[in-house]
Amino acid sequence: xxxxxxxxxxxxxxxxxxxxxxxxxxxxxxxxxxxxxxxxxxxxxxxxxxxxxxxxxxxxxxxxxxxxxxxxxxxxxxxxxxxxxxxxxxxxxxxxxxxxxxxxxxxxxxxxxxxxxxxxxxxxxxxxxxxxxxxxxxxxxxxxxxxxxxxxxxxxxxxxxxxxxxxxxxxxxxxxxxxxxxxxxxxxxxxxxxxxxxxxxxxxxxxxxxxxxxxxxxxxxxxxxxxxxxxxxxxxxxxxxxxxxxxxxxxxxxxxxxxxxxxxxxxxxxxxxxxxxxxxxxxxxxxxxxxxxxxxxxxxxxxxxxxxxxxxxxxxxxxxxxxxxxxxxxxxxxxxxxxxxxxxxxxxxxxxxxxxxxxxxxxxxxxxxxxxxxxxxxxxxxxxxx
Numbered sequence: 082x083x084x085x086x087x088x089x090x091x092x093x094x095x096x097x098x099x100x101x102x103x104x105x106x107x108x109x110x111x112x113x114x115x116x117x118x119x120x121x122x123x124x125x126x127x128x129x130x131x132x133x134x135x136x137x138x139x140x141x142x143x144x145x146x147x148x149x150x151x152x153x154x155x156x157x158x159x160x161x162x163x164x165x166x167x168x169x170x171x172x173x174x175x176x177x178x179x180x181x182x183x184x185x186x187x188x189x190x191x192x193x194x195x196x197x198x199x200x201x202x203x204x205x206x207x208x209x210x211x212x213x214x215x216x217x218x219x220x221x222x223x224x225x226x227x228x229x230x231x232x233x234x235x236x237x238x239x240x241x242x243x244x245x246x247x248x249x250x251x252x253x254x255x256x257x258x259x260x261x262x263x264x265x266x267x268x269x270x271x272x273x274x275x276x277x278x279x280x281x282x283x284x285x286x287x288x289x290x291x292x293x294x295x296x297x298x299x300x301x302x303x304x305x306x307x308x309x310x311x312x313x314x315x316x317x318x319x320x321x322x323x324x325x326x327x328x329x330x331x332x333x334x335x336x337x338x339x340x341x342x343x344x345x346x347x348x349x350x351x352x353x354x355x356x357x358x359x360x361x362x363x364x365x366x367x368x369x370x371x372x373x374x375x376x377x378x379x380x381x382x383x384x385x386x387x388x389x390x391x392x393x394x395x396x397x398x399x400x401x402x403x404x405x406x407x408x409x410x411x412x413x414x415x416x417x418x419x420x421x422x423x424x425x426x427x428x429x430x431x432x433x434x435x436x437x438x439x440x441x442x443x444x445x446x447x448x449x450x451x452x453x454x455x456x457x458x459x460x461x462x463x464x465x466x467x
Contacts, residue, residue, distance in 0.1 A: 123249060123296075123317040124391055125456045126464055127415070128449045129442055130175025130251070130423040132395065135215050135233060136161055137224040142198045147221065150266075157217070159399045159425050163226045164236040168250070171427045172448040175251040175393075177332070178215050178233055181258070181271050182278040186211040193220035193268045207232060213278075213285055219259045220268030230282075234289040237327060241294070245325045248449050248465065249296050251421055253393060254282065254355060255332035256339055279343050283354040286329060296328040298350035298367070307364035308349050313389040320464070330368040330391075334358025340365075367391060374414040382417040386455050394419040396441040397426060403437045411441050418454025 138158045139147065147154035167173040183189060187209045191202040205228045208214065213230035216223045227233035237250060259271040272278060286295070300318060303311045333339045340357050347353050349364050359366035367390065371382050374394040386392050396411040397403075403426075414422045424441035426432050432439045443450050451460035 121320045121451075121456070121460055121464060123320055123323050124312075124386070124389065124420055125452050125460065126248065126320065126449050127418070127420055127422065127443065127452045128174040128248070128251075129172060129427060130177065130253075130393075130421050131161055131167055131171075131173050131427055132177055132399070132423045132425050133179065133217060134161055134164060134167065134173070134176040135178055135225040135227055136217055137226060139194070139222065139224050140198075143194050146194055146197050150221075154222075156400045157222050159431075161226065161425075164233060165240045167427065168237070168240045168244075172442060172446070173427055174248060174448050175253070175421045175423065176237070177253040177255065177423060178230065179217055179255045179257050180230055180282065181214045181216060181219060182274060182281065183214045184211055184272060184278060184281070188269055188271065189214050189216065189219055189223065192223045193263065193266065194223070196267075203228075213281060218257075218263065219271060220263045221260065230285050231289060234286065238289050238294075241325060241327065247325060248320060249323045249326045249328050251328045251330065251391075251393075253332050253421075253423075254329055256282075274339050274342070276342050276345070279339070286354045290327055294326055295354060296323050296326040297354055298356055298365075299352065301367065302349055302351075309359070309362070309364055309366040312367045312391075316389065317391070328356065329354060330356035331358050332370070334360070334369065361385070361390070368393075370394070371417075371419070373410075374417045374419065375410060379413055379417045382419050383454050386418040386420065386452070391421070392417075392419040393421040393423065396422050396424045397439070399425045400435070402426075403432050403435045403439060406437070408439055415443070416453060418452055420452060420455075 137160045138144065144158060147157065161167065162171065164176060181189065190208045195201070207229045215225050215227055215230055215233055227236060241247060241250065256274050259268060264270050296318065298308050301311055302308045303315050306314070331339070334357070343353065343357060344350065344365060350357060356368045357365045358369050369385070369390055370393045371378050372395045374382055382392050382394060394414050394417060396414040401407065402410065426440050427442060429440045445462060447463040447465060449464050450462060451464055
């Protein structure tokens, strides 16, 4: 169901009123901000991101094998520019990386699909060294613009160092495992995401970014409050205080081994580098996802962002959006107020090979805009320079 602008404003007002004294304080702060042009908080903006930001489709010969094994593999045939180019030229401010553990190194150097097409192993020396690797599906959809987690992060840092006033970049981390069907066909079995490998995620992030360059749960949580209580009653950091920083959150959510292990001894994510996808009402709840913004989900996203959560949604999916010409989802996603809206088509021309002119971007060719649901009334349009 669509919600008109007046209803959205009303929803936001109800949410602020429901938060009691803290909501009143935030309202006074926003009124004062109208006079000096500052005070906007991180959750009061909206940005476009790329889905599977590292992804490159395979060669034509490999694509034939993919399609023979699974006709649905045509949905894997999309490619992104290098991460630095997305940040510099495509107004992308949020990224998604799929991670696979490789504590001993060399596990993914010879993908099964390369063997089936008569090719040799991958030659990047980093693939043979211990460390987390980045790819979509081991052995079956392996191509990427940055083979390792550290290399991807170094690309982000390189751009960040050159643009120290940027709004915080958010990076969605999906912790993956080998596909059982591919393993049965002769592919490798990835190690589990145990406590040691989860610690490796934090360690590799901190090997690239200093603490002052990270926006972590410790930066958001207030004394005596849970992380959720902090974002709902005290708010996220002001945008000007978080410029130049990077925020990480896990795609994997809800009850389960990964979230439970990561929170062991860190129920409020104390000392952790990554936000979890905690369910509403849990102490670690601050960032979550509602991937399809259509139907009743649009109102649900508006409810969550009005309360104070950071939400990611998707404006499209490869290749169904292009194939079905379902372009209305973009407008719904933007109107939902989700702070992060991800796409596989962030610039004009990317979909042209499929005879489509679809592109997902913010109005006004900007990287970040005032959030249509959560931003104060004085905030209009582009906020990159604020």
